[in-house]
Amino acid sequence: MQNLNISKIFHEIAEYLEMEEVAFKPYAYHRVAVALENLKDDVGEIYEKGGLKKIKEIPGVGKAIGLNIVEYIETGKIDYYEKLKKKSPVNLGELTSVEGLGPKRIKVLYKKLDIKNVKELERAVKLHKIAPLFGFGEKTEENLLEAIKFFKKAKGRILLGEILPIAKDFYKKLKNFKWINKVTIVGSLRRKKETIGDVDFLVSSKYPKKVMEFFVSMPGIEKVWGKGLTKSSVRIKEGFDIDIRIVSQKSYGSALQYFTGSKTHNIATRKIAMSKGLKLNEYGLFRGDKMIAGKDEVSLYKALKMKWVPPELREDQGEIEASLKNKLPQLIEQKDIKGDLHCHSEWNGGKHSILEMAEEAIKKGYSYLGISDHTKFLKIEYGLDEKELSLQRKEINKLNLKFKSKKFKILQGAEVNILKNGLLDIKDIALKELDYAIAGVHSSLKMPKEKMTERIIRAMKNPYIKIIAHPTGRVLKKRERYQLDFNKILRAAKEFKVILEINSSPVRLDLNDQYIRSCKDFGVKMVINTDAHRKEQLNWLEFGIGQARRGWAEKKDIINTRSLLQLTKFFK
């Protein structure tokens, strides 16, 4: 789908134009950007079938914007956008990724204080130059300082969900190249880290020259940092780097182990080798000059008297000991999942109908799908009120009649808002009619720790609340989690039998790995949900599974591995 790439560019074009105080045009670009986000079909396909004419049928698309879209489909670039970017004195892409800054504020900062990038912004904040500006103030300045800190930490890292599809594309092309024998995604991407510094490929081939020539001239590669016979490094047009390394067949296992990392895991394994009088490096495991293992990973670990360690665990967080003692967890797998309990439908402004979502779930082989639309407090998401929930119930009951023979059922949940005082925005009498209810915090995120903890626990005490959505509220690269006493949350979850969610949305991945492990150790159950707002997003499960595995979660820890019958019993 190119829709989202183009949409992102259009939003940015609009922002540049807003900065330049161009009239009307920004609105036009924003509008089409949103239309593209909501479009069910891929623009590439639309264009292939019907040309510019069909593209112009997308709401808001006139000739100029239509041509922009075509240009992107044909060349992967939009010249107009590139020019705007070059012309602007301000690094808008950088500044807008600081939470709390939009084009309007950025323009003020540029005009009044000549701020062009985050570095200059930071200097101005520290000199307290921002607070006196009209429309800013002390509080904004404080928040900006925090946001800048966060920006610097996240800088240069990219979300797993953004990078994985692109990396898989490259992977496929490499795999199909006839001079390549074997190729594997290694590094943090193989370990399914939530953010990724760069992509690493490991290749075995007898023809490194041919492979490297092919690699550096692949479409989408913008810059070649370095090209050699064993290692090359490039920048791709999406703005991140790919490293590729070629090793011989006989060292493939040890190279795989080495380049998968993490560094700390590698250091720990090397120490174990040393304690046995052996030497371990990317070329193999050696006793003196003699190579005793390294062709594949399993035998390499075995030679160290270890069980093979799943990549997601390789962070030196106890996996070495567990592997030596044969006590590694039996990690959850994607195939264990029987259904998704947190997704949205067109009822609350999602993109697909309940039926379309359900059909997609059936395609995935699920036995159930829980529709849990937002409730009324969230006006921007068209949250449902009590009456609408009961209408939705009727639709779901009707649809379920159809599915009887298919051993599939739609469940009705709701993603209820936890208000500031811990009360919910939907009456109990309506919650009672649902199959289950999810509660989540979506407002007043900056509360003191004690208050926020009490607020969530109060919601957990409601007998109809079965799941807490995205329990810590972080947004990767944007927003720190809210202040929370997680131990208290764990105790309450256990006492009131509430499930904590592992939200698979690539920007959330909330719970994080540490909290998942705490839940498991404490005996608190979890659910891996996608929070899909459109049917393709049900595929986000992959990221949630990666995160759950990084948190050592097993099948028994995850509630949506249970059958429909077991699950409904649990909810009762």
Ligand code: DGT
């Ligand atoms: P990233 O790219 O920051 O998300 O994280 P990684 O883990 O992919 O790190 P990267 O790309 O720098 O290197 C890939 C792997 O190569 C890394 O996980 C372990 C291995 N490696 C790289 N440099 C060293 C090193 O100096 N010592 C050891 N033991 N291993 C290294």
Ligand code: CA
């Ligand atoms: Ca890497």
Ligand code: CA
């Ligand atoms: Ca690398």
